[in-house]
Amino acid sequence: MREGDEIARLITFLFAASVVLVTLLLVFELWQGSVLPRHKFGFNFFRTSVWDPIFDQFGALPFIYGTLVTAGVALVIAVPLGIGAAIFLAELAPARVSDTLEFFIDLLAAVPSVIYGLLGVFIVVPLMREYIQPALKNTLGFLPLFQGPVYGVGLLTAGIVLAIMVIPYIISVSREVLLSVPRDQREAALSLGSTHWESTWKVVVPFARGGIMGSIFLALARALGETMAVTMVIGNAPVISASLFSPGDSIASVIANQFTEATGDLYLQSLIELGLVLFLITFILNGLARLLIVVTSQKGSAMSNA
Amino acid sequence: MSSNLRWRKFVSGFMLTMTGVCALVAVSVLFFILGYLVFHGGTSISWNFFTKLPAPVGEGGGGMANAIVGSAKLLLLASLIGVPVGFFGAIYLAEFGGGATTFVVRYAADLLNGVPSIVIGIFAYGLVVLPFKHFSTLAGGFALGLMMIPVTLRSTEEFLRGVPRALREAAMALGASKWKTVATVIVPAAYRGILTAVLLAFARVAGETAPLLFTAFGNRFWSPGWDQPTSSLPVMIFTYAIAPYEDWHRQAWAAGLVLLGLILVINIVARAILARGIAVPRS
Numbered sequence: 001m002r003e004g005d006e007i008a009r010l011i012t013f014l015f016a017a018s019v020v021l022v023t024l025l026l027v028f029e030l031w032q033g034s035v036l037p038r039h040k041f042g043f044n045f046f047r048t049s050v051w052d053p054i055f056d057q058f059g060a061l062p063f064i065y066g067t068l069v070t071a072g073v074a075l076v077i078a079v080p081l082g083i084g085a086a087i088f089l090a091e092l093a094p095a096r097v098s099d100t101l102e103f104f105i106d107l108l109a110a111v112p113s114v115i116y117g118l119l120g121v122f123i124v125v126p127l128m129r130e131y132i133q134p135a136l137k138n139t140l141g142f143l144p145l146f147q148g149p150v151y152g153v154g155l156l157t158a159g160i161v162l163a164i165m166v167i168p169y170i171i172s173v174s175r176e177v178l179l180s181v182p183r184d185q186r187e188a189a190l191s192l193g194s195t196h197w198e199s200t201w202k203v204v205v206p207f208a209r210g211g212i213m214g215s216i217f218l219a220l221a222r223a224l225g226e227t228m229a230v231t232m233v234i235g236n237a238p239v240i241s242a243s244l245f246s247p248g249d250s251i252a253s254v255i256a257n258q259f260t261e262a263t264g265d266l267y268l269q270s271l272i273e274l275g276l277v278l279f280l281i282t283f284i285l286n287g288l289a290r291l292l293i294v295v296t297s298q299k300g301s302a303m304s305n306a
Numbered sequence: 307m308s309s310n311l312r313w314r315k316f317v318s319g320f321m322l323t324m325t326g327v328c329a330l331v332a333v334s335v336l337f338f339i340l341g342y343l344v345f346h347g348g349t350s351i352s353w354n355f356f357t358k359l360p361a362p363v364g365e366g367g368g369g370m371a372n373a374i375v376g377s378a379k380l381l382l383l384a385s386l387i388g389v390p391v392g393f394f395g396a397i398y399l400a401e402f403g404g405g406a407t408t409f410v411v412r413y414a415a416d417l418l419n420g421v422p423s424i425v426i427g428i429f430a431y432g433l434v435v436l437p438f439k440h441f442s443t444l445a446g447g448f449a450l451g452l453m454m455i456p457v458t459l460r461s462t463e464e465f466l467r468g469v470p471r472a473l474r475e476a477a478m479a480l481g482a483s484k485w486k487t488v489a490t491v492i493v494p495a496a497y498r499g500i501l502t503a504v505l506l507a508f509a510r511v512a513g514e515t516a517p518l519l520f521t522a523f524g525n526r527f528w529s530p531g532w533d534q535p536t537s538s539l540p541v542m543i544f545t546y547a548i549a550p551y552e553d554w555h556r557q558a559w560a561a562g563l564v565l566l567g568l569i570l571v572i573n574i575v576a577r578a579i580l581a582r583g584i585a586v587p588r589s
Contacts, residue, residue: 008485012398015391016411019455023414026421026429033432084328092322093329101333103577108336110506110573111566112513114540118547118562119339122346122555167332197318225422227516228540232548252424252516259428259520275428279421286420 027279034273036266045273051238051254053263058270060277062238066155066248067278070230071223073159073244074166079216081163082170083205086212089171090178091200102175109168117232120161125152125233128160133245148243153235156244161229166219173218173293177211178204180297210299214292221285225278227252251278339566347563350556355564360526360542363551370561372528376443376536377512380522383447383532384511388454389504395455396462401488412460419456426452427517435521441535446522450511457507465499466492498579505576509569515540539565 037045037058048059085105089098129152136146181204189199205212235247236257249257251274262268354369361368395415399408430449435441469492477487493500522536524545529536539561546558 002483004486005484008488009398009402012394012402013407015394016398016403016407018391019395019411019418019459020414022452022455023418025433026418026425029429029432030425033428081328081332084325085332088322088325088329092325101329104333104336106577107570107573108332108339110509110513110569111336111339112515112540112569114513114515114543115339115343115562115566118543118558119342121547123342164335167335171329171332195314195318197321198314201321221420225424227422227424228544232544252422255424255428256516256519259431260523272428272432275425279425282420282422283417286416290416 030272030276030279034269034276037270037273040266045270046277049238049240053258053267056264056266058266060251060270060274062240063249063251063254063274064277065240066158066234067224067250067252069155069244069248070158070162070234070250071220073156074162074223075216075220077160077163078167078170078219082167082215082219083174083212085167086171086174086178087200087205089175091196091204098175102172105168105171109172113165113226113228114232116161116165117229120157120229120233124157124161128152128154128157137245144242145244148241148245150245151235151247153233153247154245155234155248158230158234158248158250159244161233162223162226165226165229166223169219169222170215173215174208174212177208177215177293177296180211181207207299208296210292211296214289214296217285217289217292221282221289224285225252225282227256231256251275340570343559343563343566346556346559347561350560351563352560355557355560359528360537360557361553363553366553368557370537370539370542370557372525373537373539373542373561374564376522376525376529377538377540379443379529379532379536380446380450380518380538381508381512383443384450384454385504385508387448387451388458388507388511391451391455392458392504392507393462393500395459396466397488397493399459399463400466401484401492412463415456415459418452419460422516423453423514424516424519427520430517430521438533440533441521441523442533443522443529443536444532446518446536446538447532449517449521450514453511453514453517454507457510458503461503461506462496462500465496465503468499469495498582502576502580505572505579509572509576512572513540513565513569515544519544 041048041058045058045060046064047061048057049061050057050059051062052058089101093101129150133150133152133156137150140146185203185207186199189203190196194202230250231253234250234253236249236253237247238249238254239246241248255271255274259268259271262271354367356369356374357371358367358369359372360370395411399411403411426449430445430452434445434448438444473491473495474487477491482490518538518541522538522541524541525535525537543558543561543565546554546561
């Protein structure tokens, strides 16, 4: 290589290396920033549910619970809707319709979370309080999930808003994966006499299963880490209750609400440790998701090349 | 079994219709959001919104001029960090890298991309806010810039790799050095894609709220210079929406309309640029 090339290589390398550096620094800082609670509480941090800044007692259980429950509710709603829509876009809609709808879905994915929060506060919350929660209470009230006072805000509301937010991710990725399923697979099923739906559900979807799982993991990672919309509708109370109507708190929402007013090192560092937990969870989920999507897409292209 | 077949055909038709309903529901959310924002925001928006400072509670009127300027400053800083690092980093990955380094950089970028935005806020707080001892535009811009890097980097790399091999070889055959090939042939050939990547990254961080909560913080007044807390549109929407005042809610709707309008326009422009780029015939 010539001299100019060496210089260009070095300069671009420095920029590329800074990405790695920043990422390492981020992990280091989260680790370093949460020394106090890690030493003081150890594993009990995840097992106790008292969050009391005045007596310096910090247990993360209510937030972990809130995070998991809201994300769970979100997936229960978003997965069938998202996969259904993806099947329509990939299998049924003409290419032009599919591309147009995909364009709208992409725009939907670009809507910032604070806007979802705004609509959540002024539309979903009143709707939940006036109609949906009373209706659920009347019909399914025998389940502990749907008991207790109705506030409008709470775990269920947060889960629903989250569902609306993650549906575009599930649709986009699943559609992509479904489209990569080789044509032969569909034709083989149809030629054996299966209906359009049977070929889709029993052949195409199982073929794309890994990638669809990947899209769900991706959506789960987003739902767990989502901050603003959840903070605005979850009710912000560190309690663990079997009822989905109960207000709660997620890891991200407690950080958003309390970080600036945290007095004392232990308090602040406990919040940072929550951040570390959130980081690790999303790190693992994103890794799994990417692996699944890549493996499935490669399977598709390998088959069509054969 | 003709009744069996009829049943199977019925199931097929029914389920496929249901998938159509799912798609319709998903897409209609977008129009619902837009409609509601235009309806509520449109009636609350006025000239004052763009030119006045926030009014004290109870006193009607007022605007978000400081938040608009604050957001502009934050996004400028973010672009100054995110675009160069993403762009040059991508050139390294696509043109100069190879082997383990490329893998590590790409992995780090993907990791950074998946970090929840609130955690980015914690990081920027520790790195910029703590040493300076107060919230600042600088810290907020840093946090947003950090979030721009992986998006810019990965998509720019894709577009650089998409440049046909023949173009590279032609330039090299004419005796151009590697960096000259990159600077005068490859980057210009991929510029539409790169522009799209940068615009999408910009639109993504323009609406980010969580990383600003404890970096840029907020401010009821103008924020001079770069080392003072500043207000921004997304954070204003958040604080105004959860406050109990009717006046503030209207302002929040107006701010939401402005913010979403900006983000959607950038998204549409970015996609239009890319679509035109693909339509250019390759001979």
